Amino acid sequence: MKKSVFLGTAAAATLLAGMGMAQEGSTLTQVKERDELNCGVNTGLVGFAAPDASGNWTGFDVAYCRALAAAVLGDPAKVKFVPTTGQTRFTALSSGEVDVLARNSTWTYSRDTDLNLDFVGVNYYDGQGFMVRSDLGVTSAKELDGATICIQTGTTTELNLADYFRANNMAYTPVNIDSNAEGEQQYMAGACDAYTTDASGLAATRAAFADPETHIILPEIISKEPLGPAVRHGDSNWGDIARWTLNALIAAEEYGVTSRNIEELVRSSENPEVQRLLGTTDELGAMMGLDAEWARRAILAGGNYGEIFAANIGEQTPIGLARGLNAQWTQGGLLYAPPFR
Amino acid sequence: MTDIRATATPPFRLSMLVNDQRYRSLTFQVIVFILVMAAAWWLVDNTIRNLALMGKSFDFGFLFQRAGYDIPQTPIPYTADDSHLRASVVGLLNTLIVAVLGCIAATVLGVIVGVSRLSKNWLFARLMTVFVEIFRNMPLLLWILIIYAVFTEILPPPNAFRGEAATSGMILFDHVALTNRYTALPTLGMTNDPGSLDLGARITFNWATIAFVVALVGGWIVRRMIRAWAQDVQDRTGSRPTTWWMSLAVMILPSLLLIWYFGLHLVPPSLQGFNFTGGLNVSNSLVALWLALTLYTAAFIAEIVRAGILAVSRGQSEAAFALGLRPNRTMSLVILPQALRVIIPPLISQYLNLTKNSSLAIAVGYMDLRGTLGGTTLNQTGRELEAIVLMMLTYLVLSLIISAGMNVFNARVKLKER
Numbered sequence A: 001m002k003k004s005v006f007l008g009t010a011a012a013a014t015l016l017a018g019m020g021m022a023q024e025g026s027t028l029t030q031v032k033e034r035d036e037l038n039c040g041v042n043t044g045l046v047g048f049a050a051p052d053a054s055g056n057w058t059g060f061d062v063a064y065c066r067a068l069a070a071a072v073l074g075d076p077a078k079v080k081f082v083p084t085t086g087q088t089r090f091t092a093l094s095s096g097e098v099d100v101l102a103r104n105s106t107w108t109y110s111r112d113t114d115l116n117l118d119f120v121g122v123n124y125y126d127g128q129g130f131m132v133r134s135d136l137g138v139t140s141a142k143e144l145d146g147a148t149i150c151i152q153t154g155t156t157t158e159l160n161l162a163d164y165f166r167a168n169n170m171a172y173t174p175v176n177i178d179s180n181a182e183g184e185q186q187y188m189a190g191a192c193d194a195y196t197t198d199a200s201g202l203a204a205t206r207a208a209f210a211d212p213e214t215h216i217i218l219p220e221i222i223s224k225e226p227l228g229p230a231v232r233h234g235d236s237n238w239g240d241i242a243r244w245t246l247n248a249l250i251a252a253e254e255y256g257v258t259s260r261n262i263e264e265l266v267r268s269s270e271n272p273e274v275q276r277l278l279g280t281t282d283e284l285g286a287m288m289g290l291d292a293e294w295a296r297r298a299i300l301a302g303g304n305y306g307e308i309f310a311a312n313i314g315e316q317t318p319i320g321l322a323r324g325l326n327a328q329w330t331q332g333g334l335l336y337a338p339p340f341r
Numbered sequence B: 001m002t003d004i005r006a007t008a009t010p011p012f013r014l015s016m017l018v019n020d021q022r023y024r025s026l027t028f029q030v031i032v033f034i035l036v037m038a039a040a041w042w043l044v045d046n047t048i049r050n051l052a053l054m055g056k057s058f059d060f061g062f063l064f065q066r067a068g069y070d071i072p073q074t075p076i077p078y079t080a081d082d083s084h085l086r087a088s089v090v091g092l093l094n095t096l097i098v099a100v101l102g103c104i105a106a107t108v109l110g111v112i113v114g115v116s117r118l119s120k121n122w123l124f125a126r127l128m129t130v131f132v133e134i135f136r137n138m139p140l141l142l143w144i145l146i147i148y149a150v151f152t153e154i155l156p157p158p159n160a161f162r163g164e165a166a167t168s169g170m171i172l173f174d175h176v177a178l179t180n181r182y183t184a185l186p187t188l189g190m191t192n193d194p195g196s197l198d199l200g201a202r203i204t205f206n207w208a209t210i211a212f213v214v215a216l217v218g219g220w221i222v223r224r225m226i227r228a229w230a231q232d233v234q235d236r237t238g239s240r241p242t243t244w245w246m247s248l249a250v251m252i253l254p255s256l257l258l259i260w261y262f263g264l265h266l267v268p269p270s271l272q273g274f275n276f277t278g279g280l281n282v283s284n285s286l287v288a289l290w291l292a293l294t295l296y297t298a299a300f301i302a303e304i305v306r307a308g309i310l311a312v313s314r315g316q317s318e319a320a321f322a323l324g325l326r327p328n329r330t331m332s333l334v335i336l337p338q339a340l341r342v343i344i345p346p347l348i349s350q351y352l353n354l355t356k357n358s359s360l361a362i363a364v365g366y367m368d369l370r371g372t373l374g375g376t377t378l379n380q381t382g383r384e385l386e387a388i389v390l391m392m393l394t395y396l397v398l399s400l401i402i403s404a405g406m407n408v409f410n411a412r413v414k415l416k417e418r
């Protein structure tokens, strides 16, 4: 009898467990029900994602999250920013803690396949560089043999670094750090000779220094780092929304749609591509479960790609990054949004 | 007849499972057992389903893939081309290094502080109390971070030791340099290097090291034999031969001979390029972690030692004095053997704590097991569950080994009732 009681309980438990697992619903419905987008960002990298003095998050990656929230929820303010480190970011995404990850993350093969992420595009074409103090007298990464180098753990950076030094027959001592802030502190104290990460991150880090001119970024770029937003693998519809929100921002720049002239273009644009993008003809939004004006709101949130770039990391900001590879394809860059039709 | 039998064993009713004393405890045990099993079942089932839902499998194949990352402190040869498994082993060795160093230092410091707290010198005893209260009442993580930050911010970078206008100098006859990255120590050089024993998997032991170990262990065994002989003579003749110089000779002479034979000497580190080379660079992350673990655990051990000594009743030492034993002999022959049996069991817990606490290493970038297997490897391969399970098992086995070893020791010192 005892045995049958046991089996019965076990069976009941299994049933309960099964029910607990019942379909959680798509990411889109979850976000809408919550009426808030959970966006994974970095812990603080001025220009990309950092809270300002009053606690508002601003930055290049933040602007993408706001555009996505505007497209889906109609309000760019309905975002909860979740700071993640190099080590925690992918777990945060795959466990469902965040709906989208916009954290200077490099699109790599194994992350796309083995880690079960889906990168929805590239919002910044980058590469890994080195920063040193100018008084160190080093002018090339090839002169760093024997140096102590600060790197963030859990990044592509540490893998590239190992490969680069081996390929060039050089030795180094890594100092593993967990966040950009910690790296900055170690580097400033002279606990490492060089700090290495994505060149954009170096520029942003240096801009925050009290004496940026006493540090130089070495000319070598040792890797390709296409940075982009990522979502969980398996929810293609949500992936589409994330992908086309990014594309909408890029296409808007290409077609000259800005946050300032958008209302006017909605009324008067004769360009059929712009009309489709802004939802005045065809119903593109409905094809992925949104309304007709999703892209309009996304662009209004912080402007088109060019406006976001200029406001957060462009040459007029302390970070001072040139467009370079991140110019439109029409300007000799790599940005190329597929057609909206 | 039938009636009588019915009253002797009433028919079984379900309510008896709860009301009848004979069944009650059994009933509850079965219920609890079922609940525990159901919970475990639910956990495992849920995990498997969720893994399947995320498209993940449970397999340890990643351990044999190329690791691709470098580790600052490698007790055995390791490069980025090695496997994640080897990286994990390097991490485990780093854990062991800091755990062993920590346990030794914490025991020494703990015993000193614990005994000092009982000192008759009022000021001294109070100072020790302050030490204990400060270190055991603040989180360990804070201590690790504070000590590390102090090293990083206060000590000079290697650069400061360079050239004519150096602002910092090496200490101990130019053999040691304290920098904000590491402590550069001299290494041992040999003019007559006997080569190494190759254990395979690129793990080697220098023959000289082996020779020293053999000499020390051999010396220790001979010393025991000498003492046994002295005891024997004492039992037979009543007077104990003086043996201290013999003991000293067998312990030290062979080593001196080996030093001379191998031409052992110190090779001081020298500043070359960005860093000190040629010596042994002990990273500040290791030193900070070690110091913090030592101070923190020593505070607890001090209390254990104090309690152990106080547990031996005063009558014992008074009796020993009455027999004419000198104070230090009283301590080593009467008090300590009795105190030890109170001290050892909680001491085991402290060693286990220290070993597990060493996983806070990640806070200062010391690449222990948590930093390699549970950190970079986990992150680069995305094998969270596998890495965590493996790490938990490793810590479990490590703890079991430590407590097994200490229990053997405990069995030897515990009160033998005759």
Ligand SMILES: N[C@@H](CCC(=O)N[C@@H](CS)C(=O)NCC(=O)O)C(=O)O
Residues within 6 Å of the ligand: A042, A043, A044, A045, A084, A085, A086, A103, A104, A105, A106, A152, A154, A155, A156, A157, A178, A179, A180, A181, A197, A198, A200, A201, A202, A225, A227
């Ligand atoms: N792109 C690399 C590195 C990403 C990374 O960690 N970037 C740093 C510097 S650019 C960062 O965002 N740090 C901010 C923080 O620590 O919160 C990767 O995806 O692995």
